[in-house]
Amino acid sequence: MRFDEAYFDAGIDRRGTHCEKWDDRNVMPPDAIPLWVADMDFRCAPAIEEAVRKRAQHPCFGYNDEEAEALCDDALCAFWKRRHGLTLKPEQIITLPCVITGLNFCVRLFTREGDSVAMFTPVYGPFYKAVEQNGRKVSAVPLEADENGAYRMNLAGMKEALENGSRLIMLCNPHNPVSRLWTKEELTALVKLADQYDAKIVSDEIHADFVFAPGVFTPILSIARAEERAVMLCAASKTFNVAGLQQAAAVTFSEKIHRGIRAMLNAVGITGGNTFALTATEAAYREGDDWLDGLISYLDGNRKALRDFVETNLPKVRLAPMEATYLAWLDLRSYGLSCRELQEKCRRHGVVFTGGTFFGPEGEGHLRVNFGCPRSQLLAGMKRLCEALKEEE
Ligand SMILES: Cc1ncc(COP(=O)(O)O)c(C=O)c1O
8 A cells, every 4th residue: 555645635534433633522613623632633554453453353352461562562672673773672661551651650650749840841731730640849941942933952941950859850752842853962961960960751752753854863762871760651652643542651771660660550450451552552563664654754744834834824923843743833922812812713713723821831822733634634724723813913
């Protein structure tokens, strides 16, 4: 099968499948275009579809043996070696229900109640929740943006947070929502700081596979001295659009941290993976490369189309450079509207974005655009945004 423009242009009708993005009536007005929740409006790779169908044909879904998970771990290692040049061993991998589970576990493992956890903000909303719902405090380190809307790691701010007592850094690599692909230099400086203050790093690398040339993704575990203090969280869920199956992995080179995370899993009684998630994840990692290459090339086209659209039609809007992820960060502060007002206007014009404040207070006046959809859908949604903003001119 060819995973070309026509394949991804076709998209898939997801309505009526209880999918949050299209079917959540509290958020989506009838006939609105959803450019919000971070999953994609494409069918998954045929290899995944076939593997799941094949497994479903045997109508008994009892407990899985250890090999089911071991095969998945092997496939994950081979995928990360092939795609990112990172050498992992199956015994360094811990299967989790999802990445957010890993964020919560790391908060509990590395900090005590009342401690603070440092993170670059604005950042994916559940980062805050993982800290606060476990009785810890967020130490927000605002990212710095230049006049073009390009964000930089605020290392001086992180140093201050560590000086003030934070002993855990929650990193989003690449960064959702500002679409930054952290460089080896930035990550090396961050690990050096962590080393200096004896802090741990949990690096959420769920968006690692969405990187646009000439950019290169740098895993935290490839950085010198990260081995004893870093946990990488990764998944096939975003990459292959199977998030509803719920599976992710924590990887660390430290045996001590590995034992700690396993103890967390035992403490909450998670003893094994889900049959369909294991099946789909293994198939994705083993046989999904062609589909993924086609997808990245299509998303690159969407990225360019979005940039052209904003330059031509929305001169007052600043679009952060899109280095990674399928999420774009729009700065609409020149309109003087709050996120709530922006979202309300957009909804009335039949398009839904994620409001910037989901990512923290610095997101006020911003919207996040999900461009993981057919290009025609993306551009139709953006036209509706223009119409909504015309009311302001
Ligand atoms: C940075 C980031 N981490 C984690 C998640 C959610 O991952 P999971 O569904 O595996 O918990 C998302 C989903 O949007 C995300 O963007």
